[in-house]
Amino acid sequence: MKTIKIGLLGLGNIGTGTYKTLEMNRKEIVSTLGTSIDIVKILEKDVDRKRDITVSKEKFTQNPDDIFKDPEIDIVIELLGGIEPAASFMLAAMENGKHVVTANKAAVAANYSKLAETAITNNVLFKYEASVGGGIPILGTLDGPLRANKFEEVLGIVNGTTNYILYMMTAEGMDYSSALKQAQELGFAEADPTADVEGIDAANKLSILMALMFDKYVPPTEIPTTGITGVTKEEIAVATAQNCKIKLIARATKLEDGTIEYSVSPMKLKDSHPLSGINKEFNAVFVKGNAVGELMFYGKGAGPLPTGSAVMGDVIEISKAILK
Amino acid sequence: MKTIKIGLLGLGNIGTGTYKTLEMNRKEIVSTLGTSIDIVKILEKDVDRKRDITVSKEKFTQNPDDIFKDPEIDIVIELLGGIEPAASFMLAAMENGKHVVTANKAAVAANYSKLAETAITNNVLFKYEASVGGGIPILGTLDGPLRANKFEEVLGIVNGTTNYILYMMTAEGMDYSSALKQAQELGFAEADPTADVEGIDAANKLSILMALMFDKYVPPTEIPTTGITGVTKEEIAVATAQNCKIKLIARATKLEDGTIEYSVSPMKLKDSHPLSGINKEFNAVFVKGNAVGELMFYGKGAGPLPTGSAVMGDVIEISKAILK
Numbered sequence: 001m002k003t004i005k006i007g008l009l010g011l012g013n014i015g016t017g018t019y020k021t022l023e024m025n026r027k028e029i030v031s032t033l034g035t036s037i038d039i040v041k042i043l044e045k046d047v048d049r050k051r052d053i054t055v056s057k058e059k060f061t062q063n064p065d066d067i068f069k070d071p072e073i074d075i076v077i078e079l080l081g082g083i084e085p086a087a088s089f090m091l092a093a094m095e096n097g098k099h100v101v102t103a104n105k106a107a108v109a110a111n112y113s114k115l116a117e118t119a120i121t122n123n124v125l126f127k128y129e130a131s132v133g134g135g136i137p138i139l140g141t142l143d144g145p146l147r148a149n150k151f152e153e154v155l156g157i158v159n160g161t162t163n164y165i166l167y168m169m170t171a172e173g174m175d176y177s178s179a180l181k182q183a184q185e186l187g188f189a190e191a192d193p194t195a196d197v198e199g200i201d202a203a204n205k206l207s208i209l210m211a212l213m214f215d216k217y218v219p220p221t222e223i224p225t226t227g228i229t230g231v232t233k234e235e236i237a238v239a240t241a242q243n244c245k246i247k248l249i250a251r252a253t254k255l256e257d258g259t260i261e262y263s264v265s266p267m268k269l270k271d272s273h274p275l276s277g278i279n280k281e282f283n284a285v286f287v288k289g290n291a292v293g294e295l296m297f298y299g300k301g302a303g304p305l306p307t308g309s310a311v312m313g314d315v316i317e318i319s320k321a322i323l324k
Numbered sequence: 325m326k327t328i329k330i331g332l333l334g335l336g337n338i339g340t341g342t343y344k345t346l347e348m349n350r351k352e353i354v355s356t357l358g359t360s361i362d363i364v365k366i367l368e369k370d371v372d373r374k375r376d377i378t379v380s381k382e383k384f385t386q387n388p389d390d391i392f393k394d395p396e397i398d399i400v401i402e403l404l405g406g407i408e409p410a411a412s413f414m415l416a417a418m419e420n421g422k423h424v425v426t427a428n429k430a431a432v433a434a435n436y437s438k439l440a441e442t443a444i445t446n447n448v449l450f451k452y453e454a455s456v457g458g459g460i461p462i463l464g465t466l467d468g469p470l471r472a473n474k475f476e477e478v479l480g481i482v483n484g485t486t487n488y489i490l491y492m493m494t495a496e497g498m499d500y501s502s503a504l505k506q507a508q509e510l511g512f513a514e515a516d517p518t519a520d521v522e523g524i525d526a527a528n529k530l531s532i533l534m535a536l537m538f539d540k541y542v543p544p545t546e547i548p549t550t551g552i553t554g555v556t557k558e559e560i561a562v563a564t565a566q567n568c569k570i571k572l573i574a575r576a577t578k579l580e581d582g583t584i585e586y587s588v589s590p591m592k593l594k595d596s597h598p599l600s601g602i603n604k605e606f607n608a609v610f611v612k613g614n615a616v617g618e619l620m621f622y623g624k625g626a627g628p629l630p631t632g633s634a635v636m637g638d639v640i641e642i643s644k645a646i647l648k
Contacts, residue, residue, distance in 0.1 A: 021615045025474055032471055129469055135616040137469030144468060145453055145461030147356055148636030150349055274622060277601050291345045291633035292459035295623035298598060299616065309615035312472030324648075 004037040004319045007067035007098070009089055010080040011044040014103055014130075016051045017304020018079060018311045023053060029312070033319050039077075041067050064089055068096040075318055077311060078102040087111045094122045099322070101314040103130035103307050106195075109204035109220045112211050125321060127314035132205045133158060135306025136299040137313065138285045142212055149289030151213040153253045158205040160281035160301045161196035162228045162248040164188045166236075166266075167279045170245060175233045188281050198227035199248065199264040206250035206264055209285075214252065214260055226265040244268045245276040328361040328643045331391035331422070333413055334403040335368040338427055338454075340375045341628020342403060342635045347377060353636065357643050363401075365391050388413055392420040399642055401635060402426040411435045418446045423646070425638040427454035427631050430519075433528035433544045436535050449645060451638035456529045457482060459630025460623040461637065462609045466536055473613030475537040477577045482529040484605035484625045485520035486552045486572040488512045490560075490590075491603045494569060499557045512605050522551035523572065523588040530574035530588055533609075538576065538584055550589040568592045569600040 008015055019039060022029065030036055040059065047060045067073055068089075076093035078100060080086045086107040090100050095118065102108060108115060108128050119126035129139045133156070142151070157163050161183060168179040180197070183189035195201045203220040211217045228248050239246050247269055252262040269276040274296045278284040283301025288294055300306040332339055343363060346353065354360055364383065371384045391397055392413075400417035402424060404410045410431040414424050419442065426432060432439060432452050443450035453463045457480070466475070481487050485507060492503040504521070507513035519525045527544040535541045552572050563570050571593055576586040593600040598620045602608040607625025612618055624630040 021472055024614065025472055028474055029472060136619060137465045140469040141461045141465055144641065145464040145634065145637040147640045148345055148349055148353060148633050150352055274601075277598075289633060290348065291341075291629045291636070293624045293627075293630055295460060295621070297619070297621055299619035303617075305615045306617055309472050309613060310469065312615070313469040316471045317468065 001035050002323065003035060004033065004075065004322065005073050006037070006039045006315065007041045007043070007070065007073045007076045008039050009043045009064070009067070009076065009078045009086070011042050011046070011051070011055070012079065012081070013304050014307050015044070015079040016053055017308035018077065019053050019055065021305060021308030021312045029316060032316060033323065035323060037315070037319060040073065041070065043067060064092070068092050068098065073098060074322055075099045075101060075315055077315065078104055078107070079311070080104070081106070083107050083110050087115070090115060091118050094118045094124050094126065097122060097124060099125045099318045100127070101311055101318065102128050103311055105131040105201065105204040105208060109207040112207065112217045125318045127318060128208065129314050130307045130310035132208050133283050133285055133297065133299070134301040134303065135309045136283060136285065136297050136301065137310065138297050139208070139212055140313070141297070142287070146289055146292060149291045151254065151287065151289050153288040154209050154213060154251065154285065155275060156205065156209065156250040156285040157247055157275055157278050157283055158250050158285065158301060159196055159202045159248060160283055161189045161193060162202070163278065163283070164281045165197070166228060166231065166246055166248065169231070169233060169236050170240065173233065176229065176231060197229050199225040202248060202250045202264045206252060206262060209250070210252050210260065210262060214254060216260055218262065224263045224265070228266055231266050239268050242268070243271045245271065247275060247278070249275070325359050326647065327359060328357065328399065328646065329397050330361070330363045330639065331365045331367070331394065331397045331400045332363050332403065333367045333388070333391070333400065333410070334405070335366050335370070335375070335379070336403065336405070337628050338631050339368070339403040340377055341632035342401065343377050343379065345629060345632030345636045353640060356640060357647065359647060361639070361643060364397065365394065367391060388416070392416050392422065397422060398646055399423045399425060399639055401639065402428055402431070403635070404428070405430070407431050407434050411439070414439060415442050418442045418448050418450065421446060421448060423449045423642045425635055425642065426452050427635055429455040429525065429528040429532060433531040436531065436541045449642045451642060452532070453638050454631045454634035456532050457607050457609055457621065457623070458625040458627065459633045460607060460609065460621050460625065461634065462621050463532070463536055464637070465621070466611070470613055470616060473615045475578065475611065475613050477612040478533050478537060478575065478609065479599060480529065480533065480574045480609040481571055481599055481602050481607055482574050482609065482625060483520055483526045483572060484607055485513045485517060486526070487602065487607070488605045489521070490552060490555065490570055490572065493555070493557060493560050494564065497557065500553065500555060521553050523549040526572060526574045526588045530576060530586060533574070534576050534584065534586060538578060540584055542586065548587045548589070552590055555590050563592050566592070567595045569595065571599060571602070573599070
């Protein structure tokens, strides 16, 4: 019986979380597929880094072609992060007939059309559930069980760093820089927080959501984007007095005439809005469909295991298609 | 090119909502499938009832075999409600090679193993997304994007009637009978509310969730079930003073040793729990997976169009498989 063979690009935090998700749930995954599945090659320079998993050193390579040109490999998982060389690697994998799974929102959002078209041309599947909302299964749901809807609106808290900072400013009355500092100390913000606090990460995710929901690709650089660096303690206090919360919202709304308005910016939401109660580093995506009405999906938008859950979910779906 | 042909059992509220969902989103659904799709026959006695849709009278039949024995029909949608004859009709449809979609939690929960086995034996697909959580795409998500997880727990507010009653008791200080009366006046509770207020409906849904998440079928009659008729104004006041909410929770937890504990009963949840903020007739399902962590799905658990969204989502997925 066929074994599903995977090549993995990158064994950093997310790569390790994905590897670990497969190891800890291997029995269930194999039983779901009815066949074995293995990560057989890994593109990664840092062979000796201490990781919470056991990986045979023979799996490591520093030559991506060892993966792309290996006729035994069915699926390539890209977890390098950053736009390049990740995007070029995904294209090369597809051109060599590999199905591709990624968690990389920056690379997908910057190259959405090219990646989608290359997958079609090469008759391979391209999946990126983990790129929006981490472990929250939002993309597969929009594209699967909700497909009978015309979508009208999406409002997302899709960046955990900024949600954590705004939460601390609200709950503890902190100013922006103290809250950022605390988020950095706790590992919820990076040393260089620009991509998060300026809304760039959220714009990447909105670009992907819009492409899927409205069949309209807008490069993230063309999405009007305001981050949270200008949000003051005083504005938060005013919002609180009005029974509101300030949240960084990635929003796209389809108007009556079919045009779509979109932006990433801090928004004041009433306390009665389901998104206003999403605290700390959690993410949530609120969607309106013309049949289903209002829905919200809530969960961990980042982290090695939640992201690994989404990546392996994509791998399982592709494996099922391969085995059919 | 092939047209997907559907036979519909029942054109009551949910049947009408499903018909309407297809009509209003036909263009998008046809574009998704790349082929046309039509409800060609309808088993329904009440031909003349006023409905918010236009249906040719020629589609109506009162003989189920007109649908089961029609070689042109690919998919049967069962929306009759109640255990019988719904369950027997679904089995007959499968035995005649039809794929089956249903929203009927009572019939699915009472006959889960038989229905699942009959689908396998006859090599047809059997889908029932709308049976739990109405429009909320919970079953397809557990069985799709979340398949890489071992599930640890599910806690669901899966009955809108009881959630509405408990919400009014909490928000307005009403006693149980006044809140029930208001729910009945607003159409959130039926004239005979037994199945809802005694927890029977929630137990049906928990039975289905457990079968899918833990591969363990427990008939709903064997689930320890306590409804909300014994919840007093005073208990609600005590919970409020403790910063808690009382909710009717369908719960299943997998213990360390692999055994599963399950029940439907009123539970006190802290205000910080994501389910405590689910108000009025809304539903929500909270799930823990060993990779993804905590997730919550929120939306409308009932109603003709949300249910129609879930039913048509299943129909689209089956149609894709037929067309492959």
